[in-house]
Amino acid sequence: MVLLRFAPSPTGFLHLGGLRTALYNYLYARKLGGKWILRVEDTDATRYVPGSVENIQESLNWAGLDYDYGPSKGGPHGPYFQSERLDLYRWYSKKLLDSGHAYRCFCSADTLASTRERLARTGSNETYDKACLHLTDEEVARRVKAGDKHVIRLNDSTMPDRPPGHDIVFGTWKENHGSLPTDPILLKSDLYPTYHLASVVDDHEMGITHVIRGEEWLPSLPLHLDLYACLSLPPPEFAHIPILLKADGTKMSKRSGDAQVIDYIKHGYEPGAILNWLVLAGWGAKHEKPSDAPVSSAPDHARAGAKLKSEDAFLPDSTSIMTLPEMIEKFDLHTLTHRRSILDQVKLKYLNRHHLLQRMSTPEGLDSIVAQLYAYVQETYPASEYATEEYVRKLIPTINVVTFEHFKESMPIFFIEPDLYTSEAQGMVGGMNNATYKAVLQKMISLIENPGLVWEHDQLEIEMRATGRDGPWTPKVIMTVMRHALTGVKAGPAVADIMHVLGRERTLRRLRKASEEDVVKSWRSWHGKSEHAKLPVR
Structure with missing residues (x-):
């Protein structure tokens, strides 16, 4: 298999x-x-x-x-933690010792460091001088019996012939044993194996x-x-x-x-x-x-x-x-x-x-997202009358998401009233005067109050942009004012989508509230500018 x-x-x-x-x-x-x-x-x-x-x-x-x-899970190949397989590694180490392909090394850490430095000074690529390879069997047995700490090393001078290495990704490549340590350690002094x-x-x-x-x-x-x-x-x-x-x-x-x-x-x-x-x-x-x-x-x-x-x-x-x-x-x-x-x-x-x-394209997938968001909304906005599964399902299509977290990041504008005086909100309207801001809102309020306006995304978008084309403001100015009054944040769903989810009455309520306050004037006073300073109307 x-x-x-x-x-x-x-x-x-x-x-x-x-x-x-x-x-x-x-x-x-x-x-x-x-x-x-x-x-x-x-x-x-x-x-x-x-x-x-x-x-x-x-x-x-x-x-x-x-x-x-x-x-x-278990299975026929366990145990699956290497720390539970130590006897197996010791058995294979003994097999290598018995065949002469490995030997015991009793050198201390200080001795090994000194040896590496000495070999490096001579220009050698070797990392060990194989000192313990030359110990007699009697000396090795005596030191093992005495409990001397030691490791087991591979004897790289006794390697059998084998086919060249091959890799599925890299193919056949030139092997470089010189980059490997001399007689690599196989079993450490704590009886744990190396990788x-x-x-x-x-x-x-x-x-x-x-x-x-x-x-x-x-x-x-x-x-x-x-x-x-x-x-x-x-x-x-x-x-x-x-x-x-x-x-x-x-x-x-x-x-x-x-x-x-x-x-x-x-x-x-x-x-x-x-x-x-x-x-x-x-x-x-x-x-x-x-x-x-x-x-x-x-x-x-x-x-x-x-x-x-x-x-x-x-x-x-x-x-x-x-x-x-x-x-x-x-x-x-x-x-x-x-x-x-x-x-x-x-x-x-x-x-x-x-x-x-x-x-989201499958009923099961959409239901799972709705369930996740509904649980989040209930926990985050427990006092909101809009914390319902139906409302959550309605707003999902309006959010241009990259990750599931973007859903959460876009939630506040639909559940709490916007704060128009944050630095982010004030920065949105910093390029216009207060008169322009209010005039735009009054125009939009009149448009929305018209009972003949179809409360549907595409129609809302068309009407707002048409107002911008007729002047005296560009569509960009209109959309900026609307986004500020409705949300107080720069990023988020399209303005028409926000309006569609909020509904006509909540949209009007937010716009009227914003139009009654000197939003831009407040921003100027924060920045130490005259309340009567004039900027060009755009």
Whole structure:
């Protein structure tokens, strides 16, 4: 069975880069008819962040990425926390010791630091002098029996021959063992494994057929392939996906609040839009047809889909709107770019608006939005006579939303009377005199009082703009005065939409109240200007 895994460390809340890795594992597993595992790599207790495991699970659940096996679900491959698999790593470490592919190192931290400095001064690329490799079996046994602290290192001078490394995304590349530490540590002195040993052991023991992980692990792939060869185990297929960058070009980090999934949840983004945004980051590149030569010693079923022609693959536009089922159908690892991708927040807003409108286009989706907003309105405006489900349903079409939070941000103008004296409100009418402001309102009041005026959005828009064309004010002046009197805020739905939702009587009440006050005069006095100063009427 095709089996993939998403294996985060509980060292912080899930960020966008981690969610994209989980998404790619989910998509590829579903595309190949397989399953995927959530495995928690918690072997570094010093970096553990309380609540991070729960956050990872909640974020995946919010995104709709349902893993088949893992914490809280169980399955045939458990346990799913590496801290509960320590005996397994010790067993494999002993196997490497017995075969001569590993040895015990008793050097202290101070000794190792001194050795690194000495080797660096000689111009050597090595990071360790293999001093403990030359200890006799008797000396090693004596020190182990005495309880001397030690680690287990890989003996990189005994590596067996193996096929060259191959990656689904990057193809065959030149391996550089020189960038790896000399005789890397596999098991630490606290008997916890390093990532290298634990990932290799767990991927084999769990039956993982494909490993999709971040590009930062590509330099370690030669070491991992060496470990598979030393243990006489068939490696899985590997795909390293290019790193995501923030808008400023820096790498995603668990410590960066703006990159955490929870922040996008709080800001009301649609999960489908976030997945759409992430899946498009770096997808759509044309590469040469992958080689038909064997890429590893993995079983045939583990290489399913490895020979797809990229020219036959779906190459999406940078703003393609896709649902999760469509992503599964069209996704192809072979069409990922080799370059790192910057996440474009403008693109996310575009995608989110379309996904939100898509949700609103179905009766079930619209009902869910109404229910969410109605609960919010009841809590926020409990004394308002307009805090009804019917009224909420009426105002939803008027709001030009980007995220669900925009609904909430647009609510106040429909439930509370506007404050015309805030700095924002006063700034809206700062370019006209008080006489102009009142004259515009009186004209609009007369228009609205006409019983023959059809109270419908398009007709309201037509009548107001026609008044502007007839003079003496431009449509812009009329719309500015109306927006100020009705809302007191610069941004929001179209003026005609606001009027339509408020109704004729509430609209007239607000306009009359504004016309009775010296709004612009008050603004001038705040700024130390004469009440009699004259500005041109526009």
